[in-house]
Amino acid sequence: MTDDNRPFAIRKYDAARLRDALRKMYLIRFFEEGAEDSYMRGLIHGTMHLSIGQEASAVASCMGLTDEDKITSTHRGHGHCIAKGAEVGRMFAEFFGKEEGYCHGRGGSMHIADVTKGNLGANGIVGGGLPIAVGAGLTAKRLNTGAVAICFFGDGANNEGAFHEALNMAAIWKLPVVFICENNKYGMSTSTERSTAVKNIAERAVAYAMPGHTVDGNDFSAVAETVEAAIARARAGEGPSLIENLTYRWRGHSKSDRNRYRSKQEIDEWMARDPIQRFRKELVEHAILDESEAEKVATEARQEVEAGIEFAKSGTAPRIPDLARYVYAEENA
Amino acid sequence: MNAPAKQPDADIRELSYSEAIREAMGLALERDERVVLMGEDIGVYGGAFQVTGDLVERFGADRVMDTPISELGGAGVAVGAALTGLRPIYEFQFSDFAALAMEQIVNQAAKMRYMLGGEASVPVVFRMPAGSGTGAAAQHSQSFEAWFGHVPGLKVVQPSTPEDAKGLLLAALEDPDPVVMFEHKLLYKMKGHVPEGWYTTQIGKSAIRRHGKDVTIVASAIMVHRALAAAEKLAGEGIEAEIIDLRSVRPIDGETIIGSVRKTGRLLCVYEGVRTLGIGAEISAMIAESEAFDFLDAPVLRLGGAEAPIPYNPDLEKAAVPQIPDIEAAARRLARREV
Known part of the structure; x- marks a missing residue:
């Protein structure tokens, strides 16, 4: 096998898993387009942070995980949620504020979670999930569960104190945590060049005596290979890693973004590096599926999203007297 | 021997x-x-x-x-x-x-x-x-x-x-x-x-540490002990204070406090946190909104921490939070309706 020059993912995963990975990437893309469209139509209120353009990072990073493994996510967390196995119907129901949603309509886009699948939740606070992921790693180590925790965060979070405190503690206690920075170049409008003293965020791993890797985050195989190695290291009790997936969000930071801080040209260049097209092409090239099969995966994902929106529309609105339900355990009944 | x-x-x-x-x-x-x-x-x-x-x-x-x-x-x-x-x-x-x-x-x-x-x-x-x-x-x-x-x-x-x-x-x-x-x-x-073994104290339930008919003092943490000491002195003057140990700030035990104020008609809140927007404000408002309001014979009083950081100098530090004589004086004023 030493002369096998095929990409890592093609070597590592069987056709069914690769097809499912493509399906999840399409689901993320169409889910977010559907959410955006529903927002424009006034069906969803509040705001949302779209990860269109970052799908490879979410899906490839979760390839080595089981439902026992945990993830913590970010305000840009729809992709992570789908990658970890959530159903888009219940996600839409959450966005529509319905009882059928993952958080019974109490959380919305910024707190989307699916605890049964090990997704401990998106987070409205930049850096909020970092120490929580370390806590999940502590539980895994103390109870000897063999689980790992993947901690997603953005480039913005790497300048929060919580980032530094979390990485340090994961390292001194050799906890099974993989820190994945999705560096999409901007914390809202402020570029990493203006906000961050190091060129690559992965360099900060040196300060916490853990391996650091900067990866092309739009290359499914490269991400999967790097994260799988970090997961193996974590499961072996050798401690945490820091991985930086270089990627780009096609959309603005949130719904109020007027894109004043970046050029049309830059956006176009990154859109030409679509991670889904790239992965699909790779699968076809290596005869995992043919064009018509790939198209079928996309079509089915689109249909799943459409069905999810219909499911959400027909959902149940929470009752006003239930406003304080779920604040405390005894109020759940 | x-x-x-x-x-x-x-x-x-x-x-x-x-x-x-x-x-x-x-x-x-x-x-x-x-x-x-x-x-x-x-x-x-x-x-x-x-x-x-x-x-x-x-x-x-x-x-x-x-x-x-x-x-x-x-x-x-x-x-x-x-x-x-x-x-x-x-x-x-x-x-x-x-x-x-x-x-x-x-x-x-x-x-x-x-x-x-x-x-x-x-x-x-x-x-x-x-x-x-x-x-x-x-x-x-x-x-x-x-x-x-x-x-x-x-x-x-x-x-x-x-x-x-x-x-x-x-x-x-x-x-x-x-x-x-x-x-x-x-x-x-x-x-x-302290009892042996495993036992729990209910969260959200306060404790009446001293029964009295003249004035209710709701205190928390160390203020409970200062209030009890003040109550002993007041007893010598014929003023019987009821001391409620708050124990739980959230949830707060409204039932016990309201019941006591209905009986005594007078309420003093004593706490170490800064007085403004503190526990005493919450308890006072709770009484004002409750059936105990009609039983009040005097305004509600609060003794809390000073509107200043805790100072270093020992005399200033002592003056920054309620002490036994402060509680005694406030309760006496309430009992004698001097407020």
């Missing part, structure tokens, strides 16, 4: 407040593999106030974990551990340092269950050595219980006796939601009866 000293029986076994807390943590560590203690210098050092003491020797450094000086991260690790199946007790060296961890306590722990629609639980306990009187000045002497009491999703307790310190800590551990326990530093050495 003197008669032999009476042997203390098990019922009147005495422990200090800090020993009672340590005993609770030891019982919890013994009983439940999921319990871990976390905090700064809680291992071989034994904790800044020697509350964890020898627990590291009994249970090992994996369960009595010294953390780096990282309050935000440490509190967050405790939150994440609680969310995924452990039962962490996180000790802040001083409650003042919880200001560094507000994000994890207020934005994460308190809201997690709600944000996730009841699908998750964060059974974490934060222990907070609090209060003034140690000469440690402005950043090591504060009383933040009202801050945390303002956050739905948290429970906040303030034991005033060794028995309650143990019982409330064990209740906090059994509670599926995050609990913040304020421990007054001046109480750590106070001795009192």
Whole structure:
């Protein structure tokens, strides 16, 4: 096998898993387009942070995980949620504020979670999930569960104190945590060049005596290979890693973004590096599926999203007297 | 020869407040593999106030974990551990340092269950050595219980006796939601009866420490003892104060307080936190909105911390929080209707 020059993912995963990975990437893309469209139509209120353009990072990073493994996510967390196995119907129901949603309509886009699948939740606070992921790693180590925790965060979070405190503690206690920075170049409008003293965020791993890797985050195989190695290291009790997936969000930071801080040209260049097209092409090239099969995966994902929106529309609105339900355990009944 | 000293029986076994807390943590560590203690210098050092003491020797450094000086991260690790199946007790060296961890306590722990629609639980306990009187000045002497009491999703307790310190800590551990326990530093050495074994003190229930018909004094933490001392002096003047030990800031025990004020018609709130927007304001408003309002014979009074940081100079420090003569004078004015 030493002369096998095929990409890592093609070597590592069987056709069914690769097809499912493509399906999840399409689901993320169409889910977010559907959410955006529903927002424009006034069906969803509040705001949302779209990860269109970052799908490879979410899906490839979760390839080595089981439902026992945990993830913590970010305000840009729809992709992570789908990658970890959530159903888009219940996600839409959450966005529509319905009882059928993952958080019974109490959380919305910024707190989307699916605890049964090990997704401990998106987070409205930049850096909020970092120490929580370390806590999940502590539980895994103390109870000897063999689980790992993947901690997603953005480039913005790497300048929060919580980032530094979390990485340090994961390292001194050799906890099974993989820190994945999705560096999409901007914390809202402020570029990493203006906000961050190091060129690559992965360099900060040196300060916490853990391996650091900067990866092309739009290359499914490269991400999967790097994260799988970090997961193996974590499961072996050798401690945490820091991985930086270089990627780009096609959309603005949130719904109020007027894109004043970046050029049309830059956006176009990154859109030409679509991670889904790239992965699909790779699968076809290596005869995992043919064009018509790939198209079928996309079509089915689109249909799943459409069905999810219909499911959400027909959902149940929470009752006003239930406003304080779920604040405390005894109020759940 | 003197008669032999009476042997203390098990019922009147005495422990200090800090020993009672340590005993609770030891019982919890013994009983439940999921319990871990976390905090700064809680291992071989034994904790800044020697509350964890020898627990590291009994249970090992994996369960009595010294953390780096990282309050935000440490509190967050405790939150994440609680969310995924452990039962962490996180000790802040001083409650003042919880200001560094507000994000994890207020934005994460308190809201997690709600944000996730009841699908998750964060059974974490934060222990907070609090209060003034140690000469440690402005950043090591504060009383933040009202801050945390303002956050739905948290429970906040303030034991005033060794028995309650143990019982409330064990209740906090059994509670599926995050609990913040304020421990007054001046109480750590106070001795009192502590039952053996595992028992819990109900969170949200106050205790009447002294019965009286003339004036109700609601006090918390060390103020309970100062109020009791003041009550003894007042009794000599024929004024019988009823002392309610608040015990729980959130939830607050309205029933007991309202019932007492209906009886006495007079209310004095005594607490160490800054007077404005504090516990006393909440209790006063609660009375104003309740059926006890019609029974009031005098305005409600509050004695709280000064509108200033806790000063270093010992005389100033004493003057910054209610003392026994202050309580005595305020209760006397109320009883004599001099307000």
